[in-house]
Amino acid sequence: MESERTLALWCPAWAVSTARRADPTLAGVAVAVVERGTRGLVVCAASTEARAEGVSVGLRRREAEARCAGLVVIDRDPGAEARAFEAVARAMEPIAPAVVLERPGVLTFPTRGPSRYFGGDDALAARVLAAADAAGVSDARVGVADGGFAARLATCAAAPGGVHVVTPGGSPAFLAPWPIAVLQGVVGAQPEDGAAFADLLARLGLRTLGDLAALPASSVLARFGVDGTRAHRLACGAPEHVAPPAPAPPDLVETYELDPPATRVDEAAFAAKVLADHLLARLEELGLACDRVMVEAETEHGERHVRCWRHEGGLTAAALVTRVRWQLDAWLTGRDEPEEDATGGLVLLRIAPDRVVPATGRQLGFWGGDAAAHDRAARVLARLQGMLGHDAIVTAVVGGGRAPSERVRWFPWGEPRDELRAAPWPGAVPGPAPARVHASPEPASLLDDHGEPVRVSGRGDASRAPAELHSGALAGGGGAVVAWAGPWPHDLRWWIATNGREHASEPSRAGYPGPQGASHGLGNSVRNERNRSDDRVTRRRRALWQLVVKTDGGSEVACLVAVEGGRAVVEAVYD
Amino acid sequence: MTTAAPAPLPRRDPEARAHLREVAGQGRPVTLARDRSLLVEGPLGDLLPGGVLQRGTVLAVEGTRGAGATSLALALAAAVTATGEWAAAVDLEGTLGVEAAAAAGVVLERFPVVRGVSPDRWATVVAALLDGVTLVLAEAPRHTRAGDARRLAARARERGAVLIALPVPGAHWVGDVALRLVAEGGPWSGLAPGAGLLADRALKVRVEGRGEAARPRRGELAQAG
Numbered sequence: 107m108e109s110e111r112t113l114a115l116w117c118p119a120w121a122v123s124t125a126r127r128a129d130p131t132l133a134g135v136a137v138a139v140v141e142r143g144t145r146g147l148v149v150c151a152a153s154t155e156a157r158a159e160g161v162s163v164g165l166r167r168r169e170a171e172a173r174c175a176g177l178v179v180i181d182r183d184p185g186a187e188a189r190a191f192e193a194v195a196r197a198m199e200p201i202a203p204a205v206v207l208e209r210p211g212v213l214t215f216p217t218r219g220p221s222r223y224f225g226g227d228d229a230l231a232a233r234v235l236a237a238a239d240a241a242g243v244s245d246a247r248v249g250v251a252d253g254g255f256a257a258r259l260a261t262c263a264a265a266p267g268g269v270h271v272v273t274p275g276g277s278p279a280f281l282a283p284w285p286i287a288v289l290q291g292v293v294g295a296q297p298e299d300g301a302a303f304a305d306l307l308a309r310l311g312l313r314t315l316g317d318l319a320a321l322p323a324s325s326v327l328a329r330f331g332v333d334g335t336r337a338h339r340l341a342c343g344a345p346e347h348v349a350p351p352a353p354a355p356p357d358l359v360e361t362y363e364l365d366p367p368a369t370r371v372d373e374a375a376f377a378a379k380v381l382a383d384h385l386l387a388r389l390e391e392l393g394l395a396c397d398r399v400m401v402e403a404e405t406e407h408g409e410r411h412v413r414c415w416r417h418e419g420g421l422t423a424a425a426l427v428t429r430v431r432w433q434l435d436a437w438l439t440g441r442d443e444p445e446e447d448a449t450g451g452l453v454l455l456r457i458a459p460d461r462v463v464p465a466t467g468r469q470l471g472f473w474g475g476d477a478a479a480h481d482r483a484a485r486v487l488a489r490l491q492g493m494l495g496h497d498a499i500v501t502a503v504v505g506g507g508r509a510p511s512e513r514v515r516w517f518p519w520g521e522p523r524d525e526l527r528a529a530p531w532p533g534a535v536p537g538p539a540p541a542r543v544h545a546s547p548e549p550a551s552l553l554d555d556h557g558e559p560v561r562v563s564g565r566g567d568a569s570r571a572p573a574e575l576h577s578g579a580l581a582g583g584g585g586a587v588v589a590w591a592g593p594w595p596h597d598l599r600w601w602i603a604t605n606g607r608e609h610a611s612e613p614s615r616a617g618y619p620g621p622q623g624a625s626h627g628l629g630n631s632v633r634n635e636r637n638r639s640d641d642r643v644t645r646r647r648r649a650l651w652q653l654v655v656k657t658d659g660g661s662e663v664a665c666l667v668a669v670e671g672g673r674a675v676v677e678a679v680y681d
Numbered sequence: 682m683t684t685a686a687p688a689p690l691p692r693r694d695p696e697a698r699a700h701l702r703e704v705a706g707q708g709r710p711v712t713l714a715r716d717r718s719l720l721v722e723g724p725l726g727d728l729l730p731g732g733v734l735q736r737g738t739v740l741a742v743e744g745t746r747g748a749g750a751t752s753l754a755l756a757l758a759a760a761v762t763a764t765g766e767w768a769a770a771v772d773l774e775g776t777l778g779v780e781a782a783a784a785a786g787v788v789l790e791r792f793p794v795v796r797g798v799s800p801d802r803w804a805t806v807v808a809a810l811l812d813g814v815t816l817v818l819a820e821a822p823r824h825t826r827a828g829d830a831r832r833l834a835a836r837a838r839e840r841g842a843v844l845i846a847l848p849v850p851g852a853h854w855v856g857d858v859a860l861r862l863v864a865e866g867g868p869w870s871g872l873a874p875g876a877g878l879l880a881d882r883a884l885k886v887r888v889e890g891r892g893e894a895a896r897p898r899r900g901e902l903a904q905a906g
Binding site for chain 2: 482487502545
């Protein structure tokens with residue numbers, strides 16, 4: 107069977123383009139977009155100016171800043187990227203009927219019809235580039251080849267604003283010299299799986315796709331399993347699936363009618379979650395998997411919006427809902443072309459698998475994990491998330507930080523938890539962890555034996571020893587201090603000047619263990635992340651005391667008290 | 682030589698199917714009492730009757746702030762997650778110290794926390810969690826309705842889950858409980874005036890209950906924070 111001839115359009119560093127659309131002052135400036143990965147904050151896209159200075163994708167933020175002075179670092183926002191990419195997707199609609207969005211920045215479509223209509227692959231590609239340029243993307247690249255994988259690689263071979271056409275039947279020869287690392291991201295359910303797999307092949311001496319393609323398919327299957335076979339087929343330029351993808355049976359279409367009409371994306375996303383769960387459960391029953399999904403929405407005024415989404419390695423419910431959210435966000439709140447946007451609330455949401463293939467199965471973990479208990483918990487938690495909001499159900503990861511409230515990071519349920527490697531954290535509060543940590547610290551008064559508030563000087567010296575602690579957070583309102591340790595002075599984010607601006611290129615900050623704690627440690631509450639992002643850019647100085655207080659009832663209460671700006675607060679209670 | 686008559690084909694008429702279903706129903710496994718309990722190891726287990734947490738029961742853990750009620754509840758959650766079960770917490774004020782939970786042995790991956798629950802939705806949330814996880818560590822607001830408490834107890838019994846009610850300091854759980862664990866604090870060691878660091882304490886615990894646990898028992902647990 108022949109691979110379907112495909113055209114791919116790639117807008118390089120789409121995250122940077124998105125940021126520049128939002129903030130025109132970034133044009134011509136070295137920009138890097140970072141996202142949080144397993145290695146901390148790493149660069150996921152960099153502008154040409156930044157790349158000229160040696161900033162590359164995968165570099166850690168700190169190293170990128172060290173290489174390029176004056177680098178503007180921006181946090182990644184996939185939602186905004188998808189919203190901005192909607193304009194490009196719209197520009198393609200008059201050219202090709204079946205546009206498939208791979209991810210923000212990349213789209214593909216089969217060329218069979220359009221290519222003949224416009225007079226060949228080159229003419230079609232020129233038209234696509236012109237349309238992208240009209241949509242505001244001047245550096246887009248187009249690749250045409252047999253199969254989506256080869257077409258995507260062909261975009262990488264094209265010059266900025268150029269086209270690379272691989273002649274029909276030439277895909278195997280075109281693919282052969284590419285390094286094996288291009289397989290990461292297309293093999294395996296998770297990006298890390300693909301990276302590990304590509305790394306393994308490279309260590310075995312298979313350095314190019316051609317090396318892999320030269321192996322017998324049966325040996326690859328025996329040694330590397332399903333993923334290996336898939337990689338082998340891709341490397342050979344063969345179609346991705348052994349069985350030709352079939353159109354989905356019509357009864358798999360999931361429809362949700364929203365009454366009253368949904369005006370917010372959240373409401374529609376909740377409906378999408380129900381649909382996605384149901385659809386995937388049905389597919390699983392039938393032994394099918396689907397890699398392309400049509401998402402269709404309709405407003406009360408009869409406007410329709412359809413997009414086809416594709417995902418490497420199969421769609422999960424969470425991935426599907428994210429895509430629905432992107433699409434609706436772009437449509438309901440789009441700003442570029444108001445006449446194309448929705449004018450009313452959503453009344454109908456439909457998710458249909460575009461094509462299905464037999465599921466190759468999923469190997470469950472051998473050790474640990476009762477899958478049934480996990481599924482039961484996941485169902486209930488997803489339901490609660492629909493009721494209370496995405497951020498209300500969280501799981502925690504204990505990370506670095508000094509005070510207990512800074513040491514915990516929360517991840518909404520369903521999102522990947524990136525476990526931090528345990529590392530010593532200089533200046534952390536020693537001793538056992540308190541069981542009650544006040545997110546909004548309780549006001550307290552810490553007095554010395556004269557009844558005066560205890561002060562801590564800039565050098566970390568206490569005015570007198572603490573003698574009494576009073577606070578509503580303690581049983582009986584507090585009492586006499588019987589034992590104490592401290593004060594431990596903390597000077598947080600000392601590298602930020604008092605006007606709140608960061609000294610971007612100050613060399614001395616490179617060695618400070620702060621940034622991780624600075625950008626994430628303080629976000630003790632997910633809901634308050636936005637509010638807290640204000641205080642994370644200010645310098646804070648405080649002193650911590652560990653105290654044991656004898657309350658009126660005669661019992662001992664241990665607590666952690668912070669003195670900041672002359673005011674004392676109870677940070678935590680050892681309950 | 683005679684040929685054996687072929688064995689008759691199994692009957693497939695509705696009557697035979699109904700009979701088969703009946704037989705299958707009789708053969709359904711019986712749930713033993715020990716399957717309905719969760720083993721708790723160590724000194725905490727010694728405090729509980731039989732050394733187990735009975736599934737489908739409600740426990741109240743009480744104590745003034747600082748007396749160690751939270752640590753006690755976290756230790757119970759840790760005992761459950763250690764066996765591969767799921768636990769969840771309802772954190773009313775966002776004050777639960779997750780680091781202390783991890784130190785107590787709670788597996789954080791299987792310990793989702795619900796934060797910012799308004800009091801009018803509290804009972805709904807706890808009921809939903811009882812459907813999904815084995816142990817729910819629920820901080821109870823000051824004015825929990827007796828009707829809610831009764832309904833939650835029924836839900837826990839039906840689902841075979843354990844509800845650990847942790848009333849806010851100074852409040853009491855209004856419903857019936859199988860066990861009431863009262864943390865009574867204890868002297869801290871390690872910290873002196875101006876010297877040392879907080880180390881640990883022997884946490885005094887009083888356990889009251891009915892039936893097997895009618896006679897109050899007392900014990901001490903080592904609490905590290």
